[in-house]
Amino acid sequence: MRISADRERCIGSGMCALVAPDLFDQDENDGRVRLLAPKLHSGLSAAREAVDACPAMALEIDESRD
Amino acid sequence: MSQTVPIPHGLPTERDASPFDPPREITRLREARPVSPLVFPDGHEGWLVTGYDAVRQLMADTRFSSRQDIGIVHALDNIPGMPAATEPSPQIPGLFIAMDPPDHTRLRRKLTGAFTVRRMRQLEEHIIDIVERQLDEMARLTPPVDLVKEFALPVPSLVICELLGVPYADRATFQDNSAKFLVKNPDLDEKMAAYGAMTTYLAELVMSKHAAPGEDILSDLARDDDLSIEELTGVAFLLLLAGHETTANMLALGTFALLEHPEQLAELRADPDLLPDAVEELLRYLSIADIFYRYATEDIELGGETIGKGSTVVVSLLAANHDPKRFDHPDTLDLHRKARGHLSFGHGIHTCLGQQLARIEMRAGFEGLLRRFPTLQLAIPADEVKLKTDMNIYGVHELPVSWTEAAR
Ligand code: SF4
Numbered sequence: 001m002r003i004s005a006d007r008e009r010c011i012g013s014g015m016c017a018l019v020a021p022d023l024f025d026q027d028e029n030d031g032r033v034r035l036l037a038p039k040l041h042s043g044l045s046a047a048r049e050a051v052d053a054c055p056a057m058a059l060e061i062d063e064s065r066d
Numbered sequence: 067m068s069q070t071v072p073i074p075h076g077l078p079t080e081r082d083a084s085p086f087d088p089p090r091e092i093t094r095l096r097e098a099r100p101v102s103p104l105v106f107p108d109g110h111e112g113w114l115v116t117g118y119d120a121v122r123q124l125m126a127d128t129r130f131s132s133r134q135d136i137g138i139v140h141a142l143d144n145i146p147g148m149p150a151a152t153e154p155s156p157q158i159p160g161l162f163i164a165m166d167p168p169d170h171t172r173l174r175r176k177l178t179g180a181f182t183v184r185r186m187r188q189l190e191e192h193i194i195d196i197v198e199r200q201l202d203e204m205a206r207l208t209p210p211v212d213l214v215k216e217f218a219l220p221v222p223s224l225v226i227c228e229l230l231g232v233p234y235a236d237r238a239t240f241q242d243n244s245a246k247f248l249v250k251n252p253d254l255d256e257k258m259a260a261y262g263a264m265t266t267y268l269a270e271l272v273m274s275k276h277a278a279p280g281e282d283i284l285s286d287l288a289r290d291d292d293l294s295i296e297e298l299t300g301v302a303f304l305l306l307l308a309g310h311e312t313t314a315n316m317l318a319l320g321t322f323a324l325l326e327h328p329e330q331l332a333e334l335r336a337d338p339d340l341l342p343d344a345v346e347e348l349l350r351y352l353s354i355a356d357i358f359y360r361y362a363t364e365d366i367e368l369g370g371e372t373i374g375k376g377s378t379v380v381v382s383l384l385a386a387n388h389d390p391k392r393f394d395h396p397d398t399l400d401l402h403r404k405a406r407g408h409l410s411f412g413h414g415i416h417t418c419l420g421q422q423l424a425r426i427e428m429r430a431g432f433e434g435l436l437r438r439f440p441t442l443q444l445a446i447p448a449d450e451v452k453l454k455t456d457m458n459i460y461g462v463h464e465l466p467v468s469w470t471e472a473a474r
Contacts, residue, residue, distance in 0.1 A: 011171075012178030013417045014186075019406075021183075031178025053406065055417035057126060 001040040002065045003047055005033045009058035019053050020046035033058065071098040074114065075105040077142045077357070077380065085453055086323055086351060087397045088385050092116060096385050101369035104380065108150035110140040112378035113362075113371075116385035118392035118409070120369040125413040130360035130379060132416060133157065134164050139361050140378040143250045160293075160300020163416060170415060173301065176290060177419060180229075180283050186422040189229075193426055196224050197434040205438060209468035210445035217435065218318035218465070219310070222427055226309030229423075230302065231282025232271065239267055244307050248458045265299055268306070272298040305420075312355060313424050315454070315461030317431045320348045322451060322465055323399060324432075325444050330401050335436055344401040345428045350408035351399050353384035354460040358412070383409045384460075441470045 003023065005016075012031030016024035022043055025034045040047055040061070051059045071094050078091035087093070095102050100117025115121050124130050134155040141151070157164065162173040179185075204216045223241065227234045246252065246260035272288055272295060279285035283305070287298055324331040334344050362377040373379060387408050388396040411418035418424070435442070444451070445466035452463040 011174060011415050011417060012182070014181070014183040014422050017183040018422065026182040026184065027179065028182075029179045030175045031180075031182045032175075055126075055411075055413045056415060 001044065002038055002062045003035060003040055004038070004060050004062060005035055006058045006060075007032050009056045011056045011058075013055050015053040015055065016050040016059060020050040023047055024050060071095055071102075073103045073105060076107055077104070077114065079455055081453060081455060083397070085326075085448075085451070086399070088382065088388050092382060092385050093388070096389060099371075100389075101371045101373070106140040106142060106378065107144050108140055110138075110378060112140055112380065113373050115368070115379060115381045116389075117369060118386040118389035121381045121383065121386035121409060122413050124360065124368060124379065124381060125358075125409070125416070127366070128166055128415065129363050129366055131166050131363050132164055132170070132360060133166055134361075136361055136363065137376050138378075139359050142357070142380065158300055159296035160298065160302075161304060162301070163304060167415065173297070174415075174419065176287060176293070177283075177301070177305075180286070181419055181423060183422050186426050189225075189423070190426050190430070193225055194430045194434070197221055197430045200224070201434050201438045205472040210466045211468075213321060213465040213467045214314070214318045214462065215464070217431075218321070219314040221317065221431055222313035223310040225423070225427060226306060229283055230305055230309070231275065231280055231284045232302075232306060236267070240264060240306055241310070243267075244311055245457075247307070248311065250456050250458055264303060264307075268302045269295065269299045272302055308418075309420060309423075311459050312420075313427045313431075315354045315459050316348065316352065316424070316428055317435075318465050319352050319354060319461045320428070320432065321435065321442075321467075322444075322448075322462055323348065323352060324436075325442070325467075326448060327399050330399055331436075334401055334432075335440070338433060340401055341429050341433055342425075343404065345425060345432065346405040346408065347399065347401050347403050348428070349410040350387045350393070350403075350405040352460070353387045353408075353410050355410070355412075356382055356384040356460060357458070358383065383412070438473050439467075439469045440473060442467055443469065 010032045012026060014026055016033055017026050023037050023046060025036055027034055047061055051061055078089040080089050083090050096116035101120050102114050104112050104114035106112055115124055135157045137154055138151045162170045200217055200220050223237055224234055243260040243264045246256055272284055275285045275288040279288055284302055287293055334340050358381050360379045362373045362375055362379055364375045366373045387410060390396050411421040445468040454461045454463055
């Protein structure tokens, strides 16, 4: 499973970094999402919460890839 | 019972259910027709969206434009002396809340780096210091005191002043003028004067940052050659206004709500770990920034209705946050609820830029206040608390409180 983030859509709200700090951080300069662990081994529920919380619909979980 | 509720003429605003719940007519409308036609005071037939799902969908869809300069965005307020709009309003430089991509994106990206979760966490200790100092001052006063004046307004004002590099000594200027600017049915001359005074003050301030930049957000922005003085002034206006009025109202109205729910308050005092959830629930329950406008740039289907191109569309975040389809017993304050998913900071590309700052301010503010004032109580009957139904951001005008002992 992989997480992908669309940095063009991202508005730097920080919701992902708030709800799943092990998986997401934000760029120092423009606040846009940075994936800390694109390959998802654990923390699926946190990842789902982040996908849900993202106001810009910039995050996706791809269950078919590893 | 669907479709039996008449189409509202004008927005119901009277808090006839409780100081905290949506007006009854709004609740009925959400049940019957969550996406409803609405007749505006100037006769425009637009829309009012009150259901959680529909509001969320709308705010994520940029075909519902935030711009005021494409077509006329009809107002809900009756401003005496203000003729009904016959032309779209011109775009104001820097006011990115009234822009769409790519203009919105360009400005917002210059700011988001300053408001990241990490940056805000780094500020936490400092914000706690500011809260403690303000509480020290309050504890020296003889109750009753007005919590708005002594605590709820100073704390976020001090924080945003420091972040932006606005001298706190100038607070009277921006606090008074912001308040005038947020009056719903203002005297037009007064509103224009307040806006003029704010922008003149801020234009001078940002020019001084240009000349001698310091260590603050406005100075960082002033270093960016890509931003004009007019844009910088507009951005400063937004950040300053949004940075103090919103959190101030949350702290004061939130305290009022807690005092009116003593069992909940007792649970929160007993278990400070409840605080983050409590803050989310207060955000949901109170929804102080309620009404937002959009402009339909094409015919758009929403919740089974067709919103015609050119319509003014109004959303009620308060109604959406009290939608029983999303939150069980929505009109109950339940600090144990997992209220995340509320729309109080908005949704979509315009989601509140300062939300992570606001969370930290509220956690620090409520935690400090409840710890230092274990016997805090209202000093007047609850039904005499003056509610801000006349303002664009909800809250209380004053909150007289007293206590019998203050803790160190
Ligand atoms: S939650 Fe979405 S918009 Fe916010 S920082 Fe993360 S990816 Fe970007």
